[in-house]
Amino acid sequence: MLDTDKAQNPRVVFALIIINKAGGLIYQRDFHEGLTKLSVNDYLILAGTFHGIHAITARLMPRPLAPPPPQKPTGIEVLESDAFRLQCFQTLTGTKFLLFTEPHQTNADVVLRRVYELYADYVMKNPFYQSEMPIRCEAFDRHLGSYVKSRQ
Amino acid sequence: MSSAPSLNLAAQAKSLTSASAAGTLQQASNQSGLRYPTNRKTIYDRNLNRSRNAELSRASFAYLFGEMVSYAQRRVTGIQDLEKRLNTQGHPIGLRLLDLLLYREPARSAQRPTRILPLLQFITTTLWRHLFARPADALERSQNNEDEYMISDNDPLVNQYISVPKEMSQLNCAAFVAGIVEGVCDGTGFPARVTAHGVGTEMWPGKTVFLIKFEPEVLERESFLQKP
Numbered sequence: 023m024l025d026t027d028k029a030q031n032p033r034v035v036f037a038l039i040i041i042n043k044a045g046g047l048i049y050q051r052d053f054h055e056g057l058t059k060l061s062v063n064d065y066l067i068l069a070g071t072f073h074g075i076h077a078i079t080a081r082l083m084p085r086p087l088a089p090p091p092p093q094k095p096t097g098i099e100v101l102e103s104d105a106f107r108l109q110c111f112q113t114l115t116g117t118k119f120l121l122f123t124e125p126h127q128t129n130a131d132v133v134l135r136r137v138y139e140l141y142a143d144y145v146m147k148n149p150f151y152q153s154e155m156p157i158r159c160e161a162f163d164r165h166l167g168s169y170v171k172s173r174q
Numbered sequence: 175m176s177s178a179p180s181l182n183l184a185a186q187a188k189s190l191t192s193a194s195a196a197g198t199l200q201q202a203s204n205q206s207g208l209r210y211p212t213n214r215k216t217i218y219d220r221n222l223n224r225s226r227n228a229e230l231s232r233a234s235f236a237y238l239f240g241e242m243v244s245y246a247q248r249r250v251t252g253i254q255d256l257e258k259r260l261n262t263q264g265h266p267i268g269l270r271l272l273d274l275l276l277y278r279e280p281a282r283s284a285q286r287p288t289r290i291l292p293l294l295q296f297i298t299t300t301l302w303r304h305l306f307a308r309p310a311d312a313l314e315r316s317q318n319n320e321d322e323y324m325i326s327d328n329d330p331l332v333n334q335y336i337s338v339p340k341e342m343s344q345l346n347c348a349a350f351v352a353g354i355v356e357g358v359c360d361g362t363g364f365p366a367r368v369t370a371h372g373v374g375t376e377m378w379p380g381k382t383v384f385l386i387k388f389e390p391e392v393l394e395r396e397s398f399l400q401k402p
């Protein structure tokens with residue numbers, strides 16, 4: 023069942039966005055042909071808006087739970103629509119990784135973990151990168167590209 | 175100059191950046207800059223062969239080297255100056271590694287290289303294996319200048335996580351490794367200038383060539399030694 027599902031819906035990663043802890047867009051990349059291009063400004067607004075919504079959802083709770091949950095709520099993790107699935111991963115330091123995939127994509131969290139690893143390696147260990155600033159690291163681009171390609 | 179050649183790459187590198195790191199440590203512990211392990215055995219008190227097969231975490235080295243690059247970058251005027259500084263940071267490591275690695279060779283083969291070729295072989299095999307756990311990828315003699323030799327490394331460990339910004343595209347942080355090689359050459363009595371040059375290909379984007387240019391007196395001596 024799952025295998026035929028996979029055959030009909032090849033795993034497609036559409037795009038990746040990285041938002042810093044202040045809500046600023048620091049990385050945006052499309053992996054798929056034919057996506058609607060937004061202007062740089064729109065991407066910035068999108069990132070800022072998501073940052074705000076994420077902060078609100080972290081505080082929302084429908085009703086008080088009798089035993090308080092063991093962990094603090096972290097905010098939006100997945101957002102699903104007919105056209106795409108958005109998986110959000112927030113690091114301990116507040117950087118957010120958003121992965122836009124095809125709606126039936128499985129294991130998006132695994133992909134995000136690996137992207138986080140690549141970020142830790144090729145962005146954070148690069149002495150020329152200033153934290154919280156836009157990411158312009160050629161080695162990160164290269165390894166990210168080959169990783170996403172290898173999964174499709 | 176310290177007489178203890180037991181420092182490995184990391185310990186040496188640590189002492190180089192200690193100027194910046196020690197400041198914060200001192201404030202935290204409010205003690206003198208030199209910190210002793212609880213059993214009072216510093217790296218200087220240990221047997222020289224103790225760390226022979228010791229390995230380091232690649233991630234911690236990457237962070238350390240990243241700090242060394244930023245530290246050097248804070249006080250420089252240009253790219254050449256920065257490469258010079260990285261080279262200077264590596265030079266004493268090469269001088270000390272020469273003694274250490276010769277000491278660790280089996281007794282019958284523990285000889286200082288006295289000719290150019292054995293020296294270069296020592297660098298590309300023994301030194302490279304000690305530092306990067308693999309030999310260098312190629313050793314060539316320059317076609318145009320007979321005093322120049324080239325060692326290639328397809329993916330230098332020090333550059334693994336580094337992306338040099340476009341406006342500094344001339345820079346190659348492996349200048350640090352070039353400094354180590356220069357230290358070994360100087361220590362054996364083959365004064366040379368060693369520089370690192372990026373020659374990335376599609377398959378090896380980080381490929382680096384270390385250009386070793388020996389001083390004229392080295393070649394003069396070499397030609398004397400060649401005569402029967």
